[in-house]
Amino acid sequence: MSVEVLDGATIVDFVEEEEAFNVSIRDRFARLDADHDGLLSLAELLKELQSLRVIETHFGVDVETDPRELARVHELLFVQFDHDSNGKVDLEEFKSETKRMMLAIASGMGFLPVQMVLEEGGLLKIAVERESTKLAA
Template identity: 40%
Template sequence: MGVAVINGPIVTAFLEDREAFDRCAEEQFASFDANGDGVLSRAELMVGFEELRFFEPHAELTAEEIDALFDKVFERFDSDRNGTVDLDEFKAEMREIMSAVARGMDEVPIFVPLESDSFLMRAAEYQASKTGKKLVC
């Protein structure tokens, strides 16, 4: 876990560099693919998201409600509805999620605690490598 300085333009710049974004998505996908079969099962995607703290326990949500929420998330990723998520589906949905994050942020930089291998941390590291500014602590 680290702290990064992040804003909408930093995330957008990362998304616009297709090579950098795709490399990050491919690495994340491979880390989620526990059995190495080249696709993500519902369980593999859930474990991966839990490791990145996408689904933090919330007192107001029951385990059943969190499970139902994840069902909806998995449906978004599994665009061809075959019961697994392939790399192209993963990249497309992560790009959509990151685009929404960028649109929701303005230009004012904020300090955010992030997992070291999260997409937002990778965006901050990408920007730091391009500008020479220290954006990650």
């Protein structure tokens, strides 16, 4: 993990750079698809959902969370990805929902730079690295 400075424009630019975004999504999907069947089950997507730490922290401080409540939140997030409600998430569903979530993050951040702790290999970290590469060129 590292502390990075980013803003909504960095995220929007990454999502709109279709080729780079699609490559990153395919790579992420392939890492999550443990049984290599081209579909993500709740169990496979759970690692990604857990990394979001939706309700486990409060201003960066871990808080006690009822495991049943957390499991329910993860199930509801999975439903957001599973557009056709077949109990599995295909690559297009994963890409579409990830794009929607990233654009929502960008919208919420606005265009003023903020510091964030980002996970190595995470999509936000990739967006920052791409932006840095563009600025250096």
